[in-house]
Amino acid sequence: MDIRKFCSSLLFISVFSAAVFGQSKMSREDYIKNYKDFAIKEMLRSGVPASITLAQGMLESDNGNSSLARKANNHFGIKCHNDWTGPKIYHDDDQKHECFRKYKSAYESYVDHSDFLMSGSRYSSLFELDMTDYKGWARGLKKAGYATNPSYADKLIKIIEDNELHQFDLEGAGDAADRRTRKERENRSLPSGSGSDIMVRNRVKYIVIKPEDTFRSIQEKYDLLPFEIYKYNDMARDADLIPGQVIYLQPKRNKAEVGNNWHTVKPGETMLDISQKYAIKLSKLYSRNLLAPGSEIKEGDKISLRKKLKGEKPVVEKKSKAKQQEEEEDDQLRFEFDQ
Secondary structure (H helix, E strand, O other), rough: OHHHHHHHHHHHHHHHHHHOOOOOOOOOHHHHHHHHHHHHHHHHHHOOOOHHHHHHHHHOOOOOOOHHHHHHHOOEEEEEEOOOOOOOEOOOOOOOOEEEEOOOOOHHHHHHHHHHHHHHHHHHHHHHHOOHHHHHHHHHHHHOOOOOOOOOHHHHHHHHOOOOOOOHHHEEEEEEHHHHHHHHHHHHOOOOOOOOOOOOEEEEEEEOOOOOOOOOHHHHHHHHOOHHHHHHOOOOOOOOOOOOOEEEEOOOOOOOOOOOOOEEOOOOHHHHHHHHOOEEEEHHHHOOOOOOOOOOOOOOOOOEEOOOOOOOOOOOOOOHHHHHHHHHHHEEEEEOOOO
């Protein structure tokens, strides 16, 4: 046999074998090793538990082996829709040739997933949970309509516990605590009066925004995690800072301080305005007044600030299957629950 032909054959077989075996499926262990740092980083930025992000990524992308994950770095099945101007990929899903977002890296997919949860009003109550409460987050996601599969929360919890993903929540929370401890030590050496910008209302520290203030400058000056300013102040993630605006540096209270029992609504006032005025969590203010989140109020209404009103619970419209499907499409997410 011609030795050159024999060597060429061996080379072809080696290349072909490498190509075939190089396509082996990623294991859950590999997925966790590859993406846990992304999840922890996003936890510190957004407040979404790292365990939840990892579990959703593993479930939605089949541990990084789905076509969207491999070809488009799309680990959460986010569709294009009208507001997407970036790269696209077309994939058969509920319908033929649907448009999905394509990312330069898997990390971009992780960031986009966090932003989706932060910007969706239906998920705002989840950010009141502790970052280590993965069970609360899993059940809250299901309750908020993130998934129609009745066992979705159980699937996430099982993935988290089988793979001990909650350790990454503790790691992220520990990093945040360490940052604060270092900051507290640094502040002990500051001259008196250096914190004169900080005021207190209802035992909650706050500042009043100045023209030069930005989200970044507040985060750095008061050592807040990026998501905390939004969470503590019930703010939308695309909100602007306005000079004279009150910004709380700590979580607001469940009720107003003693002596502030009622508030009479003034022209143009919203529940958020009242929440900020008395340092009460917006969700608690709605609950105390038997109002569904987002309910409108009008001038002259009496708002209870300390006690829960007696009466029937607010009526929550039961959504039809068609309505649920429509909202899911608007949310720009595709969920693969049976992987």
